[in-house]
Amino acid sequence: MKAAKRKQLEASGWKVGSAAEFLELTDEEAAYIELKLNLAKRLKEARTKRRLTQKDLAVRIDSSQSRVAKMETGDPSVSLDLLIKSLLALGVSNNDIGKAITNNNSKAA
Amino acid sequence: MKAAKRKQLEASGWKVGSAAEFLELTDEEAAYIELKLNLAKRLKEARTKRRLTQKDLAVRIDSSQSRVAKMETGDPSVSLDLLIKSLLALGVSNNDIGKAITNNNSKAA
DNA sequence: TAAGAATATGTCAAATTCGACATATGCGCA
DNA sequence: TGCGCATATGTCGAATTTGACATATTCTTA
Known part of the structure; x- marks a missing residue:
């Protein structure tokens, strides 16, 4: 797994205890996280496009x-x-x- | 909502108390159910294609x-x-x- | 048709996810 | 700088989803 992706995951709230532990992510786990982050990104896009605050959406x-958040x-x-x-x-x-799930910015599927 | 879709949903485990109650499904609820059924269908396909029983997959x-099930x-x-x-x-x-989510058999999105 | 395998349905305590709240951090702008 | 608003993070009891089990139903195939 690339460092760039690790950074992305860490920046997204996935706590990574150690590099070793991080690297033990299976392909399946990595795919799940990627899918979730794609949906998260799409959600933020949809909300900001509609000029809603997080509080607005929450209501x-x-x-x-x-x-x-x-x-x-x-x-x-x-x-x-x-x-x-x-x-x-x-x-x-x-x-x-x-x-949104299909559109993966990464190189391979 | 069409009777055919109602049948599909009922056949898929969604208990529908009454026709009136059923028709109160919002577009949002209907879309959620449709999405879930699309994934369910894809799962069954993937499993049977690999000649696994439900028990095999469960393990x-x-x-x-x-x-x-x-x-x-x-x-x-x-x-x-x-x-x-x-x-x-x-x-x-x-x-x-x-x-699998995008491939909707229905007419409109 | 009978028997066995696969799948479906109902229930429950345990595990996970929930909304709520407090509070921290970021981000303009006066 | 300090204030107001938006977003992020941590925690908790409540609500939902879980695997497991019992059992019913459906499907094969002999």
């Missing part, structure tokens, strides 16, 4: 600002369920959600 | 046959997290997961 989905940083404590339900609440279609 | 993902029928008690982690465990890529 819409009966949640809290802190949970929205965690969603957008891909915090391990948030589920894909909540992320996807939030995207739907913002009017993002299933098609666009699928595209 | 791989440290779960149980009954939960795999619920995943494949789109049972309300299973999260998108579990569904997606199971797909990844079968070697399905993020790209293919995105496509």
Whole structure:
């Protein structure tokens, strides 16, 4: 795994105890995190495009600002369920959600 | 909402108390269910293609046959997290997961 | 049709994720 | 600099999802 990706993950709330521990991520775990971060990014885009604050969105989905913040940083404590339900609440279609997952900035799939 | 879709949802484990209650599904709820059923379908495809039983898959993902069955029928008690982690465990890529969500058999998005 | 294998359904205590709250950090701008 | 607003982080009891188990149903195939 590349250092750049590690940085991305760390910056996104994934606590990495040690380099060794980090490198023990299986492909499956890495794919899961990547998928989650793609959705997180799409959520932030959708929200800011609509000029809503995290608090605004939180009210819409009966949640809290802190949970929205965690969603957008891909915090391990948030589920894909909540992320996807939030995207739907913002009017993002299933098609666009699928595209957000498919659109990987990385080189390989 | 069309009767055909209602049938599909009922056949997939979504208990519908009454027609009236059913019709109160918001677009958002309908989209969520559709997305989940798309993943459920893809999971069953991936598993059967690999000639695994539900029990086989359950062992791989440290779960149980009954939960795999619920995943494949789109049972309300299973999260998108579990569904997606199971797909990844079968070697399905993020790209293919995105496509499974995007590939809607329905007319509109 | 009978028997066995695979899948589906219902329930429950344990584990995880939730919203809420407090509080910290960042980010303009007067 | 200091103030106001937006976002991030840590924690907690409540709510939801979990694997496991029992059991029912469906599918094969002999």
